[in-house]
Amino acid sequence: MDAGLAVFSQFGFRGSTLDQVADAAGLSKPNLLYYFRSKDAIYTALLAKLLENWLEPLRELRADGDPVEELLGYAKRKLDMSQHYPRESRLFANEIIQGAPRIGDVLRGELRELVDEISDVINGWAADGRIKPVDPRHLIFSIWALTQHYADFDVQVRAILGDVDPFDGAGAHLEAMLRGLLTP
Amino acid sequence: MDAGLAVFSQFGFRGSTLDQVADAAGLSKPNLLYYFRSKDAIYTALLAKLLENWLEPLRELRADGDPVEELLGYAKRKLDMSQHYPRESRLFANEIIQGAPRIGDVLRGELRELVDEISDVINGWAADGRIKPVDPRHLIFSIWALTQHYADFDVQVRAILGDVDPFDGAGAHLEAMLRGLLTP
DNA sequence: CAATAATTTGACCAACTGGTCAAAGGCAGG
């Protein structure tokens, strides 16, 4: 699985070969296919495992907490995932960019429902004047965009920052942006 | 070129085939190779053409304008590009995610220099108290992330928004975020 | 130890891939 993650997250499904995955896993190709039925099976297993963890940080958001701190906490959790699991982020990004042929249903089903729920919570906060009025879905998009960018575009970020660690500064900037947007 | 853009932006270089490009262009494969020396030549030509336009909006940023309006204008131009040229954005995203094997030099050279220049301008604005103090590079990253997200993750955005046009609302949200962050 | 089951491998295959090439069309100017 780790080998598959390394290969698929860099080249996408169609750009990866079983030989690459087998090499990365230290197995021969037939031996790899002894454990997984097909190339597709490896990729699908990876995506399934990823989706389990991917939505988790969003579920942890509490409607009864402090609005700004809850949203900030969510953003920080996402940023931590970009820092510590960049390959998972890139695997997901590759799948989405290529049209999400295998997880379109999840996006339009489970994910959408979850975002709808959270959007209601955020709208409630805004109606109570606890945060500034804001489009909840675009707020969520912006948290995704800002955090995943550091994993997905890692090469570009490091090309510009040189020796500076991207995650020194990213957290503070993210917090400043969200506080500026949300604090009433 | 248009056919190549359509195919490569969806599947990446390694995931695309000459037959796909030829089909999309309405040519036979040998005929396609009559106009382009190789698969690589098509892809490289596309990337070169893309890079020409990609940095342009950033260059248009004026040091002598109103800081907040200049940055907002830049963000809007990027958002317009996501709306009207999503395939170009995805082609670029694919290349970066896969480690930028062909444009790493441009990122570490031309792009980095340009960002360094703009960073000086932004730092000057902050020193004069015309915008709130902010890390200029992370600010630029966040503009890239927020705008490109709507092109690169188009499928996900539309899955969540349903029939709502993503670009109704994206512009206003982007403006609110940047004003909240920058307005002194 | 023997027998059974789980694992690993080399050889192989059909389909696909990027790319070549000689021959055939098509079309301008004379």
Next chain:
DNA sequence: CCTGCCTTTGACCAGTTGGTCAAATTATTG
């Protein structure tokens, strides 16, 4: 009409790819 040049094509090729299979190897167990 002919000639010469640009364009298009079908046939083809060598290398790669996902996947199979029987045989060999290595645990595991009674």
